[in-house]
Amino acid sequence: MSIEKETSEKLEQQPQANPQDAHELETPEHQEEQEHEEEADYSHFTRQDFVKLIESVLHESDFKKVDALLRDTRPLVDEMKEADRQAGLEKFLADGGDEADFDFKYDExxxxxxAAYRLLKDKKAKHFAELEKQKDKNLARKEEILEKLRHLVDGEESTTSINALKTLQTEWKEIGQVPASQAKTLWANYNALLDRFYDNRSIYFELKELDRKKNLEAKLELCQRAESLAKETQVKEAIKQLNELHEEYRHLGPVPKEEQEALWQRFKAASDAIYARRKVYLDEIKGELDKNxxxxxxxxxxxxxxxxxxxxxxxxxxxxxxxxxxIQKQWEAIGGLPREHSKEVNKKFWGGFKSFFHNKNEFFKNLEGLRQENLTRKQALVAKAQEWAESKEWDKASNALKQLQQDWKAIGPVPEKFRDSVYNEFKQACDLFFTNLRNRNSEEQKGxxxxxxxxxxVCAKIEALAAEKSGNTDALTQLVDxxxxxxxxxxxxxxxxxxxxHDAVEHFIAAAPDLDDVNKERLRLSIELGIAGHDPMAKRKLSNKENDVRRKIKEVEDNIALWRNNLEFFANSKTADKLREEFxxxxxxxxEELSALKEQLRLLRSIE
Known part of the structure; x- marks a missing residue:
């Protein structure tokens, strides 16, 4: 059995190698911290906000923080990009473009x-690659220290061996992390060799006790710092600092056994208080996410x-x-979603969104054929407008062009690339005619x-003639003509x-000394009907006037006959006298009216 394996088994059995000191972070609260990362609320961020945020961490060395930021913001920015692209595609198709030719450029x-996202991803990859290389180097250095420890443990005891041990311990502490697969074994071998060193030397208990007291002082300070975190208002910051304290606590050596449990319970109680605050905070976030x-x-x-x-x-x-x-604006105004349901809810929303725009794009593709037909119809109107553009048949051409303009409005849109050109041709033809018409009207207005x-x-001359009171109807007739x-x-x-x-003529007739009422009326009618002025329409006017008078005569005669007939029905009525009087x-x-009309008819006949 190797020394490392033997001492590792011994370490697991010995109280001074309590795993609690080596793995202080493996508490339920810490596990919760690892499993639940806080989600920042980016629901109200604009694209400018996302750019400022990501550019603010370009020089950040905490790549866990960077990784969380990239993971949380990337989907939201991708949603913005997709919405922009859809809107651009929609406009491109609406303007007559072909989807196969669509090439969208995102905004600044x-x-x-x-650009910042790619830079951070590259930096992160490079950082972790360097970190892995460094871990391998650290592993090699720690293995060298272990080898030196073995020589020290197995060597002759001397007055300098303790100093050599302390030097190796200092070097070991200064070396950073090693690959995770080697960390536990390396740590166990290191502690086992230390235990063997102290076991083999007479001053073991004295030195161990001294070391434990120093560790006790350091861990008491960590407890105080953990307890002071209760005053930190930002839960996120408190958790960050607490994790750092746990990391320090873990790497400190053992303390006197009688203090060990109480010390750990104190540190754990301070940690539990922070984790309790974090749980409330996470519950609030979860409630908000569920509402979202x-x-x-x-x-x-x-x-x-x-x-x-x-x-x-x-x-x-x-x-x-x-x-x-x-609806999309409403969606974007709402905050984030629970991670376990995010994909499902997003897929439902954006799936319907994309289906609508797909159908709309298909509609505009089919519409292109209709627009081509509209172009042909408008080109025909352009040809007709050009035929009338220089016409001198002012009324006929004006009406025709106005009708063409109405027909133009009734035709739908044409392909975008022909819209301006075909309209300008039509407008130029219409403008040419109506400009000529306005010029003509301007000349007519002067006339x-x-x-x-x-x-x-002429009116002034008639007034002057009336003032002479000569009754010279020949002169009046000439002026009227x-x-x-x-x-x-x-x-x-x-x-x-x-x-x-009319007033001038009436003044003349009123002042004429030799005209009786009949001749005055005849003169009025003659002037009114245009007879005196040799109006080419005079005969028609005279005929219309005569027919009008005859119609009125018949109407009055019919009324008189009707009223006389009605009087016979009222003969036996109690109010017969009163009714007879009214009729x-x-x-x-x-x-009286009939007599006047017949006289007017007689005058009309005399004019003929």
Whole structure:
């Protein structure tokens, strides 16, 4: 049996090699710490926040902290990247692109995050590779110390052997970690050789006791530091410091046996107090994560309904997209999920999300054929617009182009690469015609202004003629004829010039000394119907006026006959006299109106 194996078995049996001193961290609370890592809340982080966070640890030497940060933030950033890519793909397809040609470039913040992520991964890999190399070197150095210890243990006792032992112990402590597979055996052999050294020398108990007292003082200080952590407000920081204290406690040697249990219980009690606070903290986080899971599961159910959505209208797809993006905002506003359910809930939500956009992309692919057809129809409208562009048939061309513009609006979108060019061709043709039309209208407007001044001058002449009170109807007829032959006036002056003309004519008729009422009325009708001015429409106007008067005469005669017939039914009525009186008044007024209408008809016939 080898010395190491023999001494290892002895170490397990001897009280001074209590495993509790070698493995202080293996407590239930510490195991819980190893199994449950705190999850930071990144639910409200923007991409800028993630970049600042990851860049802040580029020079961090605690790679456990770095690894946890990368593990927690990477999925969230990947979700952002996927959402960006989907949105970019959707726009690319909506603009007429082919998915096979889609090449998406992420924004500056995503690029910076990815660059920092790769750098940290490389640094971490390099660090742990160096660490493993160092552990191998440490193993070799500790094995050399073990060999020296064997020589020291088996050698002759001298006054310098204790100093040599202390030197080897110091060297052993200064050496860092070794590969985990070798650590326990190495530690056991080291302690076994120390025990053999003290067993073989007369000063063993004295030196061991002295060493234990020093260890006792050191562990008492660790207990005080552990107890002071109760004042630390940040649970995470308290746990970090406590782990460091456990690591120190573990590497300190044994203490006097009578103090050993009480000391450990004191240190454990301080640790338990911190772990109790951590349990409350983790329970709170778990409650929050469970609440988040309920909310996100509900959103997953909502998104699942989008996966089966279908429509043949772009605006309905866009409306649904807007709804889905609002749900995504709600999703992103909610915090993290319990790790054991995270994959399931995320898969449910993002599965529905991706299915919707897949269906939408298929819709836009099918829409491309329709857009090509729309392009052909719009190109036909361009050709028609170009035919009318330089036409001088102003009204006909204007109406035709306005109809083409309505037809254009009714046609749906065309492929994106032709949208501007085909529209510009159509617009140029329309603009050419309407620019020419505006120029023509501008010239016409100037002519209308001249006509207005000429008509105002004629009205002034009629007013002057009326002021003479000569009754010269021939001169009036010439002026009316001159007024009629003048062309159009501006639209906003039409009513005012007609009023001025009518007032001037009435002033003349009223001032004419030799005209009786019949001739005055005949003159009014003649001017009104355009007879005096030789209006080409005069005969038609005269005929229409005569028919209108005849219709009114018949209507009045019918009313008189009806009222007379009604009077016979009231003969035996108690109120017959009163009713007869009312109808007599109506009939009398109707007769007066009838007489005036017949006189007007007679005048119209005389004008003919």
């Amino acid at each position: 913040w995503i690029e910076r995050y990815d 899971m309920t909310l996100k599961s509900a959103l997953g159910d909502k998104v699942a309904a989008f996966a089966s959505f279908t429509s043949d209208r772009i605006n309905e797809w866009n409306a649904k997209t807007k709804e889905l993006m609002e 209308f202004e001249v006509n207005l001044k000429n008509k105002e001058a 001159e007024f009629t032959k003048i062309g159009f006036v501006p639209r906003n002056a039409m009513k005012s010039i007609q009023r001025k003309f 007599d008044v109506k009939i009398a007024k109707a007769k």
